[in-house]
Amino acid sequence: MTTDAPPPAAPPLQTLSRGIRMLELLADAGEPMPIPAIAAGLGLHRSITYRILRTLEEHGLVVRDAAGAAQLGPRMATLARSVSRDLQSAALPQLTAVANELGMTAFLVVLDRHDVVTLVTVEPTHAHGTVAQRPGTRHPLATGAPGIAIQSVLTEAQWRALPDEHPRDEAAEALARGYATSHDEVIPGLAAVASPVSAPGQPVAAIAVVYVASDRDPAPIGVRLRQAAVEITADLR
Numbered sequence: 702m703t704t705d706a707p708p709p710a711a712p713p714l715q716t717l718s719r720g721i722r723m724l725e726l727l728a729d730a731g732e733p734m735p736i737p738a739i740a741a742g743l744g745l746h747r748s749i750t751y752r753i754l755r756t757l758e759e760h761g762l763v764v765r766d767a768a769g770a771a772q773l774g775p776r777m778a779t780l781a782r783s784v785s786r787d788l789q790s791a792a793l794p795q796l797t798a799v800a801n802e803l804g805m806t807a808f809l810v811v812l813d814r815h816d817v818v819t820l821v822t823v824e825p826t827h828a829h830g831t832v833a834q835r836p837g838t839r840h841p842l843a844t845g846a847p848g849i850a851i852q853s854v855l856t857e858a859q860w861r862a863l864p865d866e867h868p869r870d871e872a873a874e875a876l877a878r879g880y881a882t883s884h885d886e887v888i889p890g891l892a893a894v895a896s897p898v899s900a901p902g903q904p905v906a907a908i909a910v911v912y913v914a915s916d917r918d919p920a921p922i923g924v925r926l927r928q929a930a931v932e933i934t935a936d937l938r
Contacts, residue, residue: 719743720753724762724773728837733770788903789821791936795908795929796823803922805910808834810847810895812855812905815866816840817848820906832891832911840887842866849881850895850907859905879930880923884914894919896926900937908933 726742727734734742740750754771757763761776792809800807800823808822816839824831842848843866852868853876860866875881875897884892895909908930910922 716753719745719749720757723750723753723757724777727763727771727773729839730772731835733766733768733772735768735770739771787937788898788900788906788933791933792821792898792906792908793823795933796821799823799908799910799925799929800825801827803910803925804831805912805922806831806834807908807910808836809898810851810907810909812842812851813839815842815863817842817845817851817907832913834911843869844883845887846881846883846893846895847907847909849875849883850897850909851905853881854897854899854905878923879927882919882923890914892919894922894926896923896930898930898933900934903937 722743723739726739736747736750736754739754740747743750745753754763754765758765758774761774763771764774765771788811789809796807796809799805804825804827806822806824809820810817811820812818819834819836819838822834822836824833840848842851842863849869849871852872855863855868860868871881880894880896882892882894887893890913891911892914893909893911895907898906898908908926910926
């Protein structure tokens with residue numbers, strides 16, 4: 702007698718999982734971390750932490766400074782350039798144009814499970830005092846204009862894959878007008894505007910800008926981002 706029941710899920714490989722968690726920890730830190738701090742952040746013994754670190758070092762994913770503190774290595778940048786290469790290539794010209802026209806930092810984000818992650822950032826050439834947005838920065842899908850923009854184009858199947866997430870009321874409005882806005886959500890004092898980018902074969906994404914919150918009307922910014930999103934989508938088809 703046969704059955705169509707799927708086989709039980711295999712348990713995750715512990716060492717691999719710990720190595721990935723270490724990379725995530727170093728990425729979130731944004732600065733070199735000493736081994737005791739890494740061990741504490743991962744809840745691991747220092748000897749285990751050191752062995753994992755050495756393995757990542759051998760592959761160029763992590764480097765250490767003279768004091769022994771660790772940070773992401775150059776190999777990580779090479780790997781990152783291969784992530785959604787077509788999407789990044791299509792978005793870069795539009796990001797550059799938007800950043801320089803609006804005088805704001807423009808960036809591309811993609812959905813990564815329950816988070817929104819920045820892939821590419823472009824700062825305006827001649828503006829002063831712009832807000833920095835580092836590639837690799839992540840924040841929850843439920844917060845901020847980029848998350849709302851991505852929520853607006855998620856399919857039912859994609860929502861089912863996120864059982865703990867629920868669409869915000871603003872997502873329907875963002876879908877209707879083609880862009881989302883937020884302020885004081887991800888970082889107090891900052892505002893963001895984002896437009897979704899959805900193309901076959903590409904991860905769900907959004908193009909966005911971030912700037913110091915003010916009385917500036919976000920509507921023209923949203924319209925410009927929507928135009929850029931349309932151009933990116935057209936290039937990907």
